[in-house]
Amino acid sequence: MKPLMLKDITKKYGDTVVVNNFTADINRSELITIVGPSGCGKTTTLRMIAGFIDPTYGQISLGDRDLVNKKTKKFIEPENREIGMVFQSYAVWPHMDVFKNVSYPLKIRKVNKKELTEKTRRVLKLVHLEKYEKSYVHELSGGQQQRVALARALVMEPDLLLLDEPLSNLDAALRETMRAEIKEIQRKLEVTIINVTHDQTEAMTMSDRVIVMNQGNIVQIGTPEEIYNYPENAFVAKFIGSSNILNCKLLEKEEGRMKIEVLGTSFYVPEKDTNQETGLVSIRPHHVSVSEDSGLDATIVRRLYQGDRIEYYLEVHGETVRIITDTDNDFQIDDEIKIKINKGVWLDE
């Protein structure tokens, strides 16, 4: 498997820049998810890698081969890129049986019958469809149809597999199963996968690394843990998980940590390279705890019971703060409680 290099890829339509200097090195056998709100440029990026959209600038290479390089005017047609792709709409042929659907890419490349049968059966087993070889695709469920599309993309043993929201038409339970299966396939085949989604849970649970995009730009690249625990800015903190974003003031820097003032109190956050005196702090709702004795004064303004936990909106020092607690902390609107902030991250404004 080959690493993928994306360098300064830019797409403009007229004066509008929809993808701006997208640069990333994707390791072999890595599962990367590009995540971001609607219209941020995810699909355009994926289609430039596939070869369906020609970038305005930039270079994409797979191993030592340039797929596109605007400087040298190199452009390899999509069908010659050795890339598999699965879209949101399954794009399978409903009146062809499963075997024919999956083996089609091998057939048009005139692969001999024995090899075609072997490879098709191997990939059908991988996606748990070995018993459905002779079924017509229109007889299958949505999840099974999506597996057919996945098998067809994998049968050519591509160096790279691109997934464009392939799970978004499936119900929640099936989505979860398919996420696990795709991860399993990636491990078994050691294929590099780039997945596109606006579903942050999908991004977090499946990926080795996540690329967060906003308005055509990459805002952060990192492991799910890095992105969640150390968001670069307020956009990432709010988009990945939920967060209280509050104004704060830097009081002093110490070894490895910073003392900040927020909500009329002070506490420590991990040190960040900043030269600002005021900034924002991101505090996850479950990083605030209810305190028995000392703490910040808070008043319950909203209570959302969620079965295994309760979410409260509190008024604290004139600001609204969301917290999530277990159901032992059962309060009512207007109750006055004390809270402690256990963790937060500094964000530059």
Ligand SMILES: Nc1ncnc2c1ncn2[C@@H]1O[C@H](COP(=O)(O)OP(=O)(O)OP(=O)(O)O)[C@@H](O)[C@H]1O
């Ligand atoms: N052919 C085109 N001409 C002009 N603008 C385009 C064209 N294709 C896409 N765009 C614009 O580029 C931006 C990025 O589109 P893109 O489809 O890549 O977003 P996305 O992040 O995949 O969104 P979604 O999650 O809704 O699919 C959008 O604002 C879109 O309107």
